[in-house]
Amino acid sequence: MKRPVPVESASAFIDEKIKELGDWRGKMLARVRGIIHDAVPEIVEEWKWMGTPVFSHGGIVCTGETYKNIVKMTFAKGAALKDPAGLFNSSLDGNVRRAIDIHEGNKVDEAALKELIRAAVALNLHLKGKSKPKPRRPSGKRAG
Numbered sequence: 001m002k003r004p005v006p007v008e009s010a011s012a013f014i015d016e017k018i019k020e021l022g023d024w025r026g027k028m029l030a031r032v033r034g035i036i037h038d039a040v041p042e043i044v045e046e047w048k049w050m051g052t053p054v055f056s057h058g059g060i061v062c063t064g065e066t067y068k069n070i071v072k073m074t075f076a077k078g079a080a081l082k083d084p085a086g087l088f089n090s091s092l093d094g095n096v097r098r099a100i101d102i103h104e105g106n107k108v109d110e111a112a113l114k115e116l117i118r119a120a121v122a123l124n125l126h127l128k129g130k131s132k133p134k135p136r137r138p139s140g141k142r143a144g
Contacts, residue, residue, distance in 0.1 A: 010047040039114035058124035085112030
C-alpha cells in the first residue's frame with residue numbers, strides 16, 4: 001500500500017505545480033487554493049493520483065486539477081450539495097461528483113465558492129459523524 005504524501009510535502013508539491021505552470025492556470029490554481037483556505041482554514045492539502053492537488057477535511061472536499069485549457073475543481077460529493085449560484089458546470093450527469101471548469105478569463109464568484117466549500121466540509125463531517133453499524137460478532141455457540 002502506498003503511503004500518503006506528508007502534508008508539508010503535499011503543500012510543497014502544490015507550490016511547485018503552481019510555479020511550473022507559469023501561466024494563467026497557475027495563477028488560478030493559486031487563487032482557488034487561497035479561497036479554499038479562506039473558507040475553511042483547517043483544510044488539509046494532499047497530493048494524490050500521480051500529481052493531483054486534493055483539499056480535504058473529514059474526507060475529500062475537492063481537487064484542483066489543471067488541464068490544457070481549464071482549471072477544474074472536482075467536488076467529491078458535489079451531487080449532494082446545493083449550488084444556488086450555479087457554479088457547477090461540469091460532470092453534471094453523475095450521481096456523486098460535480099465539477100467547476102474555470103477557463104482563462106473566467107471570473108470566480110468567491111463568496112459562492114466559499115459557501116460551496118463550507119457546505120462540502122459540513123457534509124463530510126456530518127457523514128463522518130454518522131455511526132456505521134458494527135458487524136455482529138459470532139457467538140461462541142454452534143448450531144446443532
